[in-house]
Structure formats: C-alpha cells, structure tokens
Amino acid sequence: MASGLCSASATKDPTLVICCPQRLYANDYQILRQVCKTAFGPDMPMLTDFTAGIPEGGAAIPFGQRLGKELKVKSRGSSYSFDWIIAQVDRYGELLEFVAVEVQTIDTTGSYRRQSWDLQTAHSGDGISGYAQPEKGKSSNFNYENVNKRILPQLITKGHLLRVEEQCKKGLFFVCPTPVLKRIYTRLGNSLAEYSPQPGAITFHDYTLDLLSTKRPYPLALGSSFTTTHDQLALAFSSPQNLPQKNSYSKVVREAIRERLSQK
Numbered sequence: 001m002a003s004g005l006c007s008a009s010a011t012k013d014p015t016l017v018i019c020c021p022q023r024l025y026a027n028d029y030q031i032l033r034q035v036c037k038t039a040f041g042p043d044m045p046m047l048t049d050f051t052a053g054i055p056e057g058g059a060a061i062p063f064g065q066r067l068g069k070e071l072k073v074k075s076r077g078s079s080y081s082f083d084w085i086i087a088q089v090d091r092y093g094e095l096l097e098f099v100a101v102e103v104q105t106i107d108t109t110g111s112y113r114r115q116s117w118d119l120q121t122a123h124s125g126d127g128i129s130g131y132a133q134p135e136k137g138k139s140s141n142f143n144y145e146n147v148n149k150r151i152l153p154q155l156i157t158k159g160h161l162l163r164v165e166e167q168c169k170k171g172l173f174f175v176c177p178t179p180v181l182k183r184i185y186t187r188l189g190n191s192l193a194e195y196s197p198q199p200g201a202i203t204f205h206d207y208t209l210d211l212l213s214t215k216r217p218y219p220l221a222l223g224s225s226f227t228t229t230h231d232q233l234a235l236a237f238s239s240p241q242n243l244p245q246k247n248s249y250s251k252v253v254r255e256a257i258r259e260r261l262s263q264k
Helices: 021-040 113-124 144-163 178-188 230-238 248-261
Strands: 007-010 013-018 059-064 072-075 078-081 084-089 095-103 108-110 140-142 172-177 201-209 220-229
Touching: 007 140, 013 178, 013 201, 021 059, 021 084, 021 095, 021 172, 021 201, 021 220, 095 144, 144 172, 144 178, 144 230, 172 178, 178 201, 178 220, 178 230, 201 230, 220 230
Parallel strands: 095 172, 172 201
Antiparallel strands: 007 013, 059 084, 072 078, 084 095, 108 140, 201 220
C-alpha cells in the first residue's frame, strides 16, 4: 500500500515533523519569500510570474524546482548545485547579487502504514479500498543522525564554494523543520557564534506547523533566524569538544560482550 504524507510523528513522540519538502513550499513559496526579506530587505518582491515585467525597484528571481531549474557548476568532474538560487536584479534584469538556499526535511524509519490506515479510516470509516488492514507493531521514527552526517559536510563544502563568488554577498541559507535544526545544534554543541549575513555566512531558518491556527492545511510558522559562518560550522562539526567522553566506546563494547556471552 503506497501512501504519502507531508508531516509525521514518531511512535513514542507525538510532535509533528515536516517530512516532505513540498510541504515547505506552501503559501506560494513562503520560505523563499522569507529568505528574500532577510537577504534583500522587506520590500524586495520575489517574482514567480513575469507577465507584468520587473518592477521599477527591481525584484528577486528564484531558480529551482518548478521555477526554472536547479543551476549547476562543474569542477574536476564533480557537479555542484543548490536547491535554490535567488537572484536580485534591477529593473532591466541585470544581476545585483544572489543567495543560495538548501532545503532539508527528515528521513523516516520503520512503517507508517498503520497510522495512514487509521487516519483514512477515521475520515472514510472503511479503511482503504482494495488493501488489507496493516498489522500493528512496527515502530516509526526519524533518522536525525543520517541528516546530520549528510547535510553538515554539504553545507561546509558549499559554503566554501560560495565564499569566492563576488555576487553572493549574504551567503547560504538553510531551511528545515524546527526539530531537525534542534538536533543539528545539539550535534554541533550549541556553541556557534552569531554573525551578520555576509560572504561566507550561513543563515538557518526553521519552520513548524501552526497547530493553533483555524486554517487548513496548517500554515507554516517561522521559528528562528540565526546566522553564523561556514568556518564556525566546520570548527564545531570537527571539534573534539562535541565528542563522547573518554572510553565511552570501551564501556559499550564491554556491555556488548557481557550481553553476548549471557546468551549461551
């Protein structure tokens, strides 16, 4: 049974976490418009429709999924791209500056078939036509560590790439669900120094669902905006201060040995 979902909660934690990137593009790309305000000022419009042309004071133009295409560069056989490039242009379409945006949600583990079945049964009363009722038992969760291992090295590398771009004056923006950003901060030791947007900077925007709203679907709610540099990110990522205590693995290995031998 194939079933899609935009947000989910773990079996042992009812907190909703946005898990579909498309959910973050709600309200006509709200998250990108917020990036525009942060990077280019509150009065800079972001254009997704060019029938009326570019306003007198210029505009911001996004390039990414369904809006143009992802823009790529190549070097030594490798290809580099960002989820989004947002270019600020003057009234004639000349490039003034740009920012890059990476969007990350969360990977899920286990099975959500039972939750999907229960939810659709609550609405229709008879389950899902053509499919047998899933068994209970399998737990579901989020793979936060996989996101940490995958996204942090990418952000550091791409931060270096953007730092040599003269027109990238505000750096990189990273947008993700609030629980994901909290885990990233924990992984980095919660010790990042704050900077103003600048070349070589990375700005974090995190989002949750506004569950108190009467609107459906629930609107996105910006949690925070925090700017540091990719140098700070790299230092925190590799710092021994954020590693487990001395002999932590020895303790785990001894416990595993005792457990294995007790199974004879």
